[in-house]
Amino acid sequence: MNNILEVKDLNISFHTYAGEVQAIRGVNFELKKGETLAIVGESGSGKSVTTKSIMRLLPKSNSEIKQGSQILFDGKNLAELSDKAMEKIRGKDISMIFQDPMTSLNPTMKIGKQIAEPLIKHQNFSKAQAKQRALELLELVGLPNPEIRINQYPHQFSGGQRQRIVIAVALACNPKVLIADEPTTALDVTIQAQILDLMKDLQNKIDTSIIFITHDLGVVASVADRVAVMYGGKIVEVGTVDEIFYNSQHPYTWGLISSMPSIDTEDDELFVIPGSPPDLLNPPKGDAFAARNRYAMAIDQSEEPPMFKVSNTHYAATWLLHPDAPEIDPPEAVQRRRKQFPGNVTKGEK
Amino acid sequence: MSEKMNEKLIEVKNLKLFFNEGKKNEVKAVNDISFDIYKGETLGLVGESGCGKSTTGRTLIRLYNATDGEVNYRGENVHNVKNKEKTLEFNRRMQMIFQDPYASLNPRMKVVDIIAEGIDLHGLASSKQEREEKVHELLEIVGLNRDHAGRYPHEFSGGQRQRIGIARALAVDPEFIIADEPISALDVSIQAQVVNLMRKLQKDKGLTYLFIAHDLSMVKYISDRIGVMYFGKLVELTTSEELYKNPLHPYTQSLLSSIPFPDPDYERQRVRKTYDPKSHNYTDSDDVKMREVKPGHFVYCSEKEMQEMQKTF
Incomplete structure (x- = not known):
């Protein structure tokens, strides 16, 4: 059993004045030891809500993890754990890097103290031990002159340096799972490249499993082993990074891939996903993507597609994979990519 | 495009913009840059945050007063204009689309009034009815519909708001847009929807764009030529094809x-x-400036560096 984390039938709702927003509607996935799983999708697709629920960071006042949802980690169901028990896991076994390094550090605390905090709390380190470990961690994330820097405040660092510090805090207790929520979106491309290299390098060294949330497909191609595509509160396609980029099956994934110009896109118009994401206050009947899908069939309006199997590692929720579905031509950019994929399968089995 | 490219619309000459000039904390945000923008083209400007690309755009449209240098629009320096009429005329020809569609629309104004603000200011509509018709037409051009006119910005999604921002820029019939x-x-x-819209408008109306961005794949797609900025300097300028195939400056x-x-x-x-600015080893005697290393391909370098680059062709 090499699954470190398993999410089963996760359903989450938010209670608002307008009614119940069904943000997550039956999400299933697993995270294997040592792998990087990228979750992609547009804003509102539920990627951040999913990961926040793993950390149990959703606001108590208006959010609800539905009965029957399972987040299995280390033999425990995190969805049902008490706050006290969760505190022992959060920041120790599972930790998180947030998007904005400017706001995720405490501006009034020296950075050394912020790195030492989880060590003293979770691992019963003495102050001196914690400082020693903080120095090691700063070295590990590539911050020069750690002896001096450890006594400085966050405002004395640049954005890229701050993100390195945030990573050092997250890695302090050698977590088994690291959740990175758009860790490079706020950074410049050159700095982004450094941070991505650093994360890959660290993963090799300490063997952590990473869940990487992003909407940048370039970043996905560079870091991910597997990819899950989310739309309207569900995972609509999941597969290895090659399967998703070279042999994607879901029309939404096609749209994402072909709406970005590649290196050799020429003068032709960009492929556009028309319309806007579904309203999860009243989730549409049938396939949530049907309204924006130019390949939609009659059945998409009435019945939700199940996950069809494409290969042992590749699944997609679209009726196009049903044995009775008509043959269609995917967008040109997708067809071009398919030529790079050996032995591709077009029809799946349920 | 090539025959159109001959007509210079904008000529930027030795433009400088310093914040806190002469003080201890002086910032040379834009430090002596020169380039031309031709009619009908899209010039992309890229670089990391803090390199001065937005400041350059904002100085072109006079949101900042240049510290030194010229911005000539059809031969006239926009920073020298003193009378009100001329100012209005420049404002009509040059418009801007901003980054954050949540911050750039006044939340207390209806869409119709946001879009028509320029029309009113320049007196482009003679009656209330004409004003309304113009707004409806603009909404349809950018892919919204006339029912949207009576709504407030918060009722729209990010992409729709950006369309409103574009409609507002188009309202005064400009020829040059800074995005x-x-x-x-x-x-x-x-993103793809907005980029396709901008390209369609360029084709239909013969617009000229200065497209400032840090997402390089989109910039390559939309631009005819691209300028790369680094610490207030323009370090390379050439066609987008050439820049990607044959980047010459080490920063690029x-x-x-x-x-x-x-x-x-x-x-x-x-x-x-990785790029280390010290690797150039410039001495005081080196005359470092923009040089045309290949026809149409400019690089910020010294005489010696240029010769070395030319050897590789």
């Missing part, structure tokens, strides 16, 4: 090698280069 990161706040699927090379592309095979082979 300062118009798509960076939008989702990937919506480092920038291009850092962009992740949505292609796992390419990513596995990518070798990242």
Whole structure:
């Protein structure tokens, strides 16, 4: 059993004045030891809500993890754990890097103290031990002159340096799972490249499993082993990074891939996903993507597609994979990519 | 495009913009840059945050007063204009689209009034009815519909708001639009919609764009030529094809090698280069400036560096 984390039938709702927003509607996935799983999708697709629920960071006042949802980690169901028990896991076994390094550090605390905090709390380190470990961690994330820097405040660092510090805090207790929520979106491309290299390098060294949330497909191609595509509160396609980029099956994934110009896109118009994401206050009947899908069939309006199997590692929720579905031509950019994929399968089995 | 490219619309000469000039904390945000923008083209401006690309755009449209240098619009220096009529005329010809569609629309104004503000200011509509008709027409051009006119900005999504921002810029019938990161706040699927719209408008109305961005793959797609900025200097300027195939300045090379592309095979082979500004070893006697290393390909370099680059062709 090499699954470190398993999410089963996760359903989450938010209670608002307008009614119940069904943000997550039956999400299933697993995270294997040592792998990087990228979750992609547009804003509102539920990627951040999913990961926040793993950390149990959703606001108590208006959010609800539905009965029957399972987040299995280390033999425990995190969805049902008490706050006290969760505190022992959060920041120790599972930790998180947030998007904005400017706001995720405490501006009034020296950075050394912020790195030492989880060590003293979770691992019963003495102050001196914690400082020693903080120095090691700063070295590990590539911050020069750690002896001096450890006594400085966050405002004395640049954005890229701050993100390195945030990573050092997250890695302090050698977590088994690291959740990175758009860790490079706020950074410049050159700095982004450094941070991505650093994360890959660290993963090799300490063997952590990473869940990487992003909407940048370039970043996905560079870091991910597997990819899950989310739309309207569900995972609509999941597969290895090659399967998703070279042999994607879901029309939404096609749209994402072909709406970005590649290196050799020429003068032709960009492929556009028309319309806007579904309203999860009243989730549409049938396939949530049907309204924006130019390949939609009659059945998409009435019945939700199940996950069809494409290969042992590749699944997609679209009726196009049903044995009775008509043959269609995917967008040109997708067809071009398919030529790079050996032995591709077009029809799946349920 | 080539025959159109001969007509210079904008000529930027030795433009400088310093914040806190003469003080201890002086920032040379834009430090002596020169370039031309031709009629009907899209010039992309890229670089990391703080390199001065937005400041350059804002100085062109006089949101900042230049510290030194000229911005000539059809031969007239826009920073020298003193009388009100001329100012109005320039404002009509040059418009801007901003990065954040949430911050750039007044939340207390209805869409119809946001779009018509320019029409009113320049007296472009003779009656209330004409004003309304113009707004409806603009909404349809940018892919919204006339029912949207009576609504407030908060009722729209990010992509729709950016369309309103574009409609507002188009309202006064400009010929030059500065787009300062118009798509960076939008989702990937919506980015493509806005970029396609901007390209269509350019074709239909013969617009000229200055497109400022840090997403290099989109910049390459939309631009005819691209300028790369680094610490207030323009370090390379050439056609977008040439820049990607044959980057000459080491900073450009480092920038291009850092962009992740949505292609796992390419990513596995990518070798990242780093740029160290000290590697040039410039001495005081080196005359470092923009030089035309190849026809139409300008690089910020010394005489010696230029000769070395030319050897490699």
